[in-house]
Amino acid sequence: MVGELILTTLTTRAFPLIRFKTGDRARFLKSPCICGSPFIRIEWFDERTDDMLNIRGVKVNQGLILLQIEHALGFAPTNCHFFKKRHGAKNYLEVWLSVDDRLFSDEIKMLEKLMKAVEDKLQENIGVPVIIKLKEKRSFHSY
Numbered sequence: 001m002v003g004e005l006i007l008t009t010l011t012t013r014a015f016p017l018i019r020f021k022t023g024d025r026a027r028f029l030k031s032p033c034i035c036g037s038p039f040i041r042i043e044w045f046d047e048r049t050d051d052m053l054n055i056r057g058v059k060v061n062q063g064l065i066l067l068q069i070e071h072a073l074g075f076a077p078t079n080c081h082f083f084k085k086r087h088g089a090k091n092y093l094e095v096w097l098s099v100d101d102r103l104f105s106d107e108i109k110m111l112e113k114l115m116k117a118v119e120d121k122l123q124e125n126i127g128v129p130v131i132i133k134l135k136e137k138r139s140f141h142s143y
Contacts, residue, residue: 002027004049005042023050023059046084053084055091055128065095068125072118075102079137092129095122098137 005026009018025048029041048054051062062082070076079098084091097103105111115132122130 002045005044023048023052024054025049053082053093055084055093058127060093060126060128065093065122065126068122069095069097069118072121073103073114077103079135085131090129092131093122093126095130095132096135097132099134100137103134 002025005022005024007020007022025045026042027045029043032038033041046054052059053062053065054060065082066076066080069080077097078100079096081096083094083096085094086092103111105114111134115134119130119132122132
C-alpha cells in the first residue's frame, strides 16, 4: 500500500508527540532484504502528495517557480509546466513555457537571451539547474 511518509517521535519524555509530514510517497516492503537484515524496508516514489518537486534533495514549490518566472519575464505565462528530469547522474528542473504574443519575438537571439536570463535567475533563486523549453500551445495537451 502506497501512502505519505510521516515521521513520529515515540520515545521522547519531555516533548509532546510530534508528527512530521514529509510529503514523500512511500510504501513498506514486506519481503526480506537479500542482505539478511530483519528490519522492514521502505521504497520511495518520485511523486509527492503536495505540489513540491524534490530535485537533488532540494524541495521546490511549483508556485514559487511560477512566481520567479513571472518576475523574470514581467508577466505571468499562460501555460507553464514543471518536470523533474535526469541527464546521466544529474537531476534538473525542466520548465515548459507556452509561446504566446507576449513572449514571441522574431529575433531568435533576443528570445534565447531572455530564456537564458530566466534560467539563470531561477537557478540562482531555487538552487537547482534549470532548462526552459518553449512549446507551442497545442503541445501541452500531449505531455
